[in-house]
Amino acid sequence: MYTEINREIYELETRIRAKEKLAAEKDMLVDELQRKRREHFNLHNDLLKEKADVDKLEGMSFSAIFLSMLGKKEDRLDKEREELLAAELRYKESQELIQELEKKIKDLEGQLVNFEDIKERYNKLIKEKKRLLLGDDSYQGRRLREALEHINELKLDIKEVDEAIYAGDWVLSALNKMEDQLESAKGWATWDILGGGMFVDMAKHSAIDKANQTARDVQHLLKSFNKELSDVGRYTDIKVDISGFATFADFFFDGLFVDWFVKSKINNSLSKVRSVRSEINRILDDLRRNRGELNNQKSSLEKQIEVLLKE
Numbered sequence: 001m002y003t004e005i006n007r008e009i010y011e012l013e014t015r016i017r018a019k020e021k022l023a024a025e026k027d028m029l030v031d032e033l034q035r036k037r038r039e040h041f042n043l044h045n046d047l048l049k050e051k052a053d054v055d056k057l058e059g060m061s062f063s064a065i066f067l068s069m070l071g072k073k074e075d076r077l078d079k080e081r082e083e084l085l086a087a088e089l090r091y092k093e094s095q096e097l098i099q100e101l102e103k104k105i106k107d108l109e110g111q112l113v114n115f116e117d118i119k120e121r122y123n124k125l126i127k128e129k130k131r132l133l134l135g136d137d138s139y140q141g142r143r144l145r146e147a148l149e150h151i152n153e154l155k156l157d158i159k160e161v162d163e164a165i166y167a168g169d170w171v172l173s174a175l176n177k178m179e180d181q182l183e184s185a186k187g188w189a190t191w192d193i194l195g196g197g198m199f200v201d202m203a204k205h206s207a208i209d210k211a212n213q214t215a216r217d218v219q220h221l222l223k224s225f226n227k228e229l230s231d232v233g234r235y236t237d238i239k240v241d242i243s244g245f246a247t248f249a250d251f252f253f254d255g256l257f258v259d260w261f262v263k264s265k266i267n268n269s270l271s272k273v274r275s276v277r278s279e280i281n282r283i284l285d286d287l288r289r290n291r292g293e294l295n296n297q298k299s300s301l302e303k304q305i306e307v308l309l310k311e
Helices: 003-058 062-070 073-113 118-134 139-193 198-235 245-253 263-310
Strands: none
Touching: 003 073, 003 118, 003 263, 118 139, 118 263, 139 198, 139 263, 198 263
């Protein structure tokens, strides 16, 4: 039933491979041409320099007169002329090589014109065979439908995981910000203990106020992250260990806003922030690993479909 369309697909695959080889060869030659043009530019400068050296000795320059008085002018001139000749040869060879590369590239571009619509024709045939198979109750048709359904499920799973990772990254960003603010408050608290005065006291309060606001942001972001993790567990087969996570969003209210003036309290808050961040990182690592596995499953199914459509 699919003999003719399979033959056409095979022929187009052969031509696509031929096109890819020509394109790769062309890209390689274009890179080489760019290198040779840079070299050619440098060789041109070398040539101008050698010519200037010869002209200087052949003219009435101070160095020419000085070498003539020493009886060394002709020897030096012969040497400079040899160097000029060598520079001219290198420049000419470079020019010829560039012309040869340009010709090869032009020839390849001419050949590639014959393959311009090859990929579109191939995709059209694959699409047509997929349409035929989806309407066919054969074994191939059933396999194709099952694979496509599974891919759609995987796409939805990946979307859920991506949303959870996105929410978790926001939590980490806020926690890092809060850590910086707590470190600032800790530093000012130390100065305050040493008798820093009114300015230090104001700076300490400012850092504390900022950390206080960020704590509220973290609380909100943690709840959003928790919701996304729940969605991952509800809609996918992925199991993420979030034991103890429910308490994360509440720990800030456990004395965080009370007695901030005490340095030990700030240290305790810092410890909690780092503990939560460590746990968030662990969960995100699990999510990213799961996302990789889902993408691998999706790629495997896509390859199976590709093979199926070529059978």
